[in-house]
Amino acid sequence: MSNSLPSPSDETPMQALLRRQKEAFRSDLNPAHAVRVDRLNRLERMIEQHAENFARQIAADFGCRSPYEVTIAETMVVQGGLKHARGHLKRWMKTKRMPASLRYWPGRSFVRPQPLGVVGIISPWNYPLLLALSPLVGVLAAGNCALLKPSEQTPAFSAALTAALAEFFAPEEVGVVTGDAEVGRQFSALPFDHLVFTGSTAVGRLVAQAAARNLTPVTLELGGKSPVIIDSSCELPGVIDRLVWGKLLNAGQTCIAPDYALVPRARLDEFVGALRASMVRLYPGIAANPDYTSIVSERHYRRLLDLVAEARAGGAQVIEVHPSSEPSESAQRKFAPLILLDVDDSMRVMQEEIFGPVLPVVAYDTLEEAISYVNRHERPLALYWFGNDRRHCEQVISQTLSGGVSINETLLHLAQDRLPFGGVGASGQGHYHGESGFRQFSKEKPVFIQSRISALPLLYPPFKPSLGRLLKLLSRL
Secondary structure, X not given: OOOOOOOOOOOOHHHHHHHHHHHHHHHOOOOOHHHHHHHHHHHHHHHHHHHHHHHHHHHHHHOOOOHHHHHHHHHHHHHHHHHHHHHHHHHHHOOEEEOOOHHHOOOEEEEEEEEOOEEEEEOOOOOOXXXXXXXXXXXXXXXXXXXXXXXXXXXXXXXXXXXXXXXXXXXXXXXXXXXXXXXXXXXXXXXXXXXXXXXXXXXXXXXXHHHHOOOOOEEEEOOOOOEEEEOOOOOHHHHHHHHHHHHHHHHHOOOOOOOEEEEEHHHHHHHHHHHHHHHHHHOOOOOOOOOOOOOOOHHHHHHHHHHHHHHHHOOOEEEEOOXXXXXXXXXXXXXXXXXXXXXXXXXHHHOOOOOXXXXXXXXXXXXXXXXXXXXXXXXXXXXXXXXXXXXXXXXXXXXXXXXXXXXXXXXXXXXXXXXXXXXXXXXXEOOEOHHHHHHHOEEEEEEEEOOOOOOHHHHOOXXXXXXXXXXXXHHOO
């Protein structure tokens, strides 16, 4: 299948918008530094002017979500990425001289980054602002046009984002397509020059298959079961709030949330006690607590109930953490934190990404056993280690494979603009953030320039008997 669109008379509105963006890109195949900075500046102004409304619409979509949480976990992260890109863009855009091989000296080589064209961005519902606009920063910094498809699960925010982008960008620069899952399938089949998808592994496979028909390269940010390893050297009082914050932020609806904890068997009771105390301390109420986020939909709420019910029926011990003896509030889809003990791999809660405020705890006897447990499963998007033993820390980093790692912390490797963010294996492919995003959405064009004086004609036919000695000499270079 060719990477082309139907004729204008046969195209859908979505295809027409993509065609207009491709035409606009062809009119300026390598936007100047000033043009790219202007786009980044406009995106920054858009966020500043609409941040409060974005937070209100996200809260409306979820039922309850604190504007402070939206600011901390979404708005500030995108703003930080914008400032970082703007400050380093000139260096990223520079042509890089590369040493030419001695065999072809005095020729010269260099690499020049150039934009790819039009990049599609499919963003999910759990962090609708962050995961739509964070990749957009890299896309615009690299000089591309962008077409966004936000999630149908957050319609109020999607409408607000569409209106805000239209206020600051021409549709040929940044456009938005909204609609249901069928629209999403059509979107992923469009002949983009690159496609970014953030979401579940199952849907990511479908997106990759659709993109493959056009040979469209993809960046997949998926998820999986991100483990926490509590080391025997860990001082729990100093770090337990960090784990709980990472788990219960957005009620656990985070692609890099700690999914399960591996804990030394001898410290299991101590860990569970500290965990419960921290959950109550950070969230002293659930049903009426404006700081505790609702589950986004009834379907996802029921899915969590089913996971827990199946685990309980399979022999898991369910520890209910109900601050102030409050039950879960199903009317608001407030799902109170739960701790699961005595779980095993036959349970769905240990097979599927939980995406909610439920933390299974698995006991281990040796660090090697914990590492082996992680490595027997799909490669996670994130891995967390808590402890003070540097040798154990290095052992975990070097002997496990994951998308990213935070040590004595959760989530925050994602917020580091100088670090690439991305998965590996079933948790994703490709990276973005900072310079990694710029490179991901650029073509690193290699160029070789031949000198006026060149020894290469010595290798042209008709071949002379002396050529053998010359080739032996060149083979040593």
